[in-house]
Amino acid sequence: MRWVCAPCAALIFAAGSARAQTMLDQQQRLIEIHSLLLDLPPGDAPGVYRPGEISLGVEIIGIPTINGQTGGKIQMTASDRTFAFPRPRPPITILEINEHFLGLEGGLAWVADFPLAVGIRGHALVSRAETSVTEPDTRDILDDLEFGADLSAGYRLEFGALNVTPFAAVGLTRVIGNFRVTSDNELLTSRTTNPSVTGGVRLFTRPGVEAVAEVVAFPGRLVHPRIYLSWVFDWLSKH
Secondary structure (H helix, E strand, O other): OOOOOOOOOOOEOOOOOOOOOOHHHHHHHHHHHHHHHHOOOOOOOOOOOOOOEEEEEEEEEEOOOOOOEEOOEEOOOHHHOOOEEEOOOOOOEEOOEEEEEEEEEEEEEEEOOOOEEEEEEEEEEEEEEEEOOOOOOOOEEEEEEEEEEEEEEEEOEEEOOEEEEEEEEEEEEEEEEEEEEOOOOEEEEEEEEEEEEEEEEEEEEOOOEEEEEEEEEEOOOEEEEEEEEEEEEEOHHHO
């Protein structure tokens, strides 16, 4: 059976990683890489929004080269299709990829009178990716259920109208991935619990322009960058 990574935004953290011993090991690892790319990262420093503020923006994840080797074959991966992809992915087809995505998160932040803030966050998601993976004329399916939590801290630096907030986070994510091969109806599964480390910086200037850049690392599995540009406004003041 021929199998490749379901196309998605991904970057393999390959340095020092051990090679899989079997074809199945390699297939499960590619499922895990795709699944972890969908995981909801901290996305911002803790406690940066005031009551009533809403942030509306665009999020882009870069796609560096992904090694698609399974057994003795080199298979197609996400980086063969595109160099970047939005998240959350809309339920429409982009570059032959169709992604249905529902995510929820909630958190609490401790914000004192000084610039340091500390937060705790929980998150969960379900998704379905459909694309031609094993054969050009098929629509294989990857279903994901993921949930986890993280601790984060940020330190706000003020330079007149510009606020700069470096932040970092550590967390755990549980991944339950199921890949269905359309041609033979075979189901491949991956079940893993993955630690993560995130580092980033937030830039904010009035009247409400926000930019966030971060790098999310799942050691031994995946590293990916993320850029978020948004407009922040006070919803309560308008009503």
